[in-house]
Amino acid sequence: MSTVRVLFVLLGAVAVGSALLVVTTRQIVHAALWLVVTLGALAGCFLLLTAEFVAWVQVLIYVGAVVVLLLFALMLTRAPTRPDPAARTPNAWFAAVVAAAVAGVLVTTLVAGFSGAVIDLDRAEIGGARVTGGAVFSTWVLPFEVLSVLLLAALVGAIVLSRRDVPNRPRDAEAARDTEPARDADDRERSSS
Amino acid sequence: MADVLELLLRVGCVFVAFLVLPLLVGQTEHKVMAHMQGRLGPMYAGGFHGWAQLVADGVKFAQKEDIVPANADRRVFQLAPVLALIPYLVALVAIPLAPGLVGAELETGLFFVLAVMGIGVLGSLMGGWASANKYSLLGAFRSAGQLLAYELPFVLAAASVAMAAGTLSLTGIVEAWQPWWLLWQLPGMLVFFVAGLAELHRPPFDMPVADAEIIFGPYTEYTGIRFALFLLAEYAGIVVLAALTTVLFLGGWHGPFSDALGWLWTLLKAFAVAFVVIWVRVAYPRLRSDQLQRLGWQVLVPLALVQLALTGVVSVVIS
Numbered sequence: 001m002s003t004v005r006v007l008f009v010l011l012g013a014v015a016v017g018s019a020l021l022v023v024t025t026r027q028i029v030h031a032a033l034w035l036v037v038t039l040g041a042l043a044g045c046f047l048l049l050t051a052e053f054v055a056w057v058q059v060l061i062y063v064g065a066v067v068v069l070l071l072f073a074l075m076l077t078r079a080p081t082r083p084d085p086a087a088r089t090p091n092a093w094f095a096a097v098v099a100a101a102v103a104g105v106l107v108t109t110l111v112a113g114f115s116g117a118v119i120d121l122d123r124a125e126i127g128g129a130r131v132t133g134g135a136v137f138s139t140w141v142l143p144f145e146v147l148s149v150l151l152l153a154a155l156v157g158a159i160v161l162s163r164r165d166v167p168n169r170p171r172d173a174e175a176a177r178d179t180e181p182a183r184d185a186d187d188r189e190r191s192s193s
Numbered sequence: 194m195a196d197v198l199e200l201l202l203r204v205g206c207v208f209v210a211f212l213v214l215p216l217l218v219g220q221t222e223h224k225v226m227a228h229m230q231g232r233l234g235p236m237y238a239g240g241f242h243g244w245a246q247l248v249a250d251g252v253k254f255a256q257k258e259d260i261v262p263a264n265a266d267r268r269v270f271q272l273a274p275v276l277a278l279i280p281y282l283v284a285l286v287a288i289p290l291a292p293g294l295v296g297a298e299l300e301t302g303l304f305f306v307l308a309v310m311g312i313g314v315l316g317s318l319m320g321g322w323a324s325a326n327k328y329s330l331l332g333a334f335r336s337a338g339q340l341l342a343y344e345l346p347f348v349l350a351a352a353s354v355a356m357a358a359g360t361l362s363l364t365g366i367v368e369a370w371q372p373w374w375l376l377w378q379l380p381g382m383l384v385f386f387v388a389g390l391a392e393l394h395r396p397p398f399d400m401p402v403a404d405a406e407i408i409f410g411p412y413t414e415y416t417g418i419r420f421a422l423f424l425l426a427e428y429a430g431i432v433v434l435a436a437l438t439t440v441l442f443l444g445g446w447h448g449p450f451s452d453a454l455g456w457l458w459t460l461l462k463a464f465a466v467a468f469v470v471i472w473v474r475v476a477y478p479r480l481r482s483d484q485l486q487r488l489g490w491q492v493l494v495p496l497a498l499v500q501l502a503l504t505g506v507v508s509v510v511i512s
């Protein structure tokens with residue numbers, strides 16, 4: 001086996017192993033930290049598959065932003081520094097069955113789609129910004145646009161959910177009845193809470 | 194074999210730079226702050242103007258007992274300072290001093306540096322949580338909230354330069370750079386610098402470590418060498434930010450006699466930026482959390498977007 005293959009197998013083992021630790025650890029913050037290891041190993045796999053740009057984006061978006069957000073949210077909840085008995089749930093076996101089924105579907109799809117595909121490392125073009133951009137904006141432009149609409153919908157939804165000054169929502173309307181109409185949105189929020 | 198040796202040599206040089214440059218910045222900070230505040234600063238260690246003060250500090254830190262609080266999460270607590278420091282070492286590898294004078298030439302070097310710099314905050318988050326101390330936890334919150342607000346303008350401002358140069362390679366960006374870009378990319382440069390200061394928790398954006406409110410934020414429980422690693426991470430961060438600002442916005446090695454003295458120009462410009470970082474610390478009071486978020490979302494993000502649009506329009510017009 002070549003060096004690249006050995007490295008790839010090692011990184012894959014790290015990714016799978018730390019992913020198992022994410023779901024089995026008893027400390028919820030440790031789960032998020034193991035996720036960092038998983039995502040980092042995955043970025044390494046991308047790098048070995050000559051997808052340099054995707055690898056750095058993986059680190060920038062997932063490790064640098066998503067996991068930080070996750071940790072931020074976890075620390076806002078009750079996240080003790082000792083093992084948490086509440087982290088064990090009787091539904092674990094059911095979750096394991098679902099996870100195994102999803103993994104089965106994904107592996108079958110990947111094997112059916114890419115079985116036997118080989119990257120010739122001597123002649124392969126490194127997937128920098130030019131190659132990746134060309135692929136995204138020509139072959140994959142429709143999925144790209146659909147995804148951007150999905151993200152836009154999520155953004156609009158988040159803004160609608162977090163806005164307090166929309167008058168038609170029942171709780172706000174109720175609160176508004178209790179106070180003088182001249183009060184501004186801040187006062188209304190305070191009186192309703 | 195020759196390739197491996199060359200790579201080792203390059204990485205070794207970067208490591209030496211990583212050990213020396215943050216200390217130089219630290220010593221400069223001692224002296225510049227002292228002069229700006231009309232006082233002497235450390236004057237005794239080593240004789241001439243206290244030049245050995247940082248070495249003495251290092252010895253002191255190494256001698257101190259390394260304490261882990263009883264309720265802390267030991268492994269995470271001990272790993273946090275390392276995770277705070279390593280990203281800046283890795284980022285330094287990709288920053289070029291002159292054509293060919295770089296740790297590792299990467300086609301997507303800009304993305305690499307930005308991605309790696311974003312990991313550094315994990316160190317303060319881990320430290321803040323694992324300390325089992327409410328002040329540490331509050332500091333970690335502030336740190337994460339600050340990063341989330343400032344990461345976006347930071348990346349957008351950098352993207353503007355990459356768009357203007359038409360490449361993500363740091364060497365390529367400097368080679369495409371022309372003096373009039375100083376004006377064209379000025380808003381982008383300001384956004385990048387300010388957002389970078391906020392990412393490093395440098396004053397006036399040092400709310401995560403505000404000593405009057407939450408002792409020393411995520412680093413409250415740290416002692417000895419691990420505390421020193423956090424401090425070193427801050428100075429290494431200044432070096433990386435200054436070098437990156439130089440390479441992206443100030444033309445790197447462009448200057449008189451740039452064929453022979455290119456690396457000197459890069460270093461001089463980077464030190465000038467580092468000087469401004471120190472100056473800003475002395476000149477401005479700390480921002481409150483609401484002021485900080487407002488500056489991030491209502492000033493820097495729109496400004497970065499305007500810069501991006503401007504870059505796009507001008508690029509199309511001149512091409």
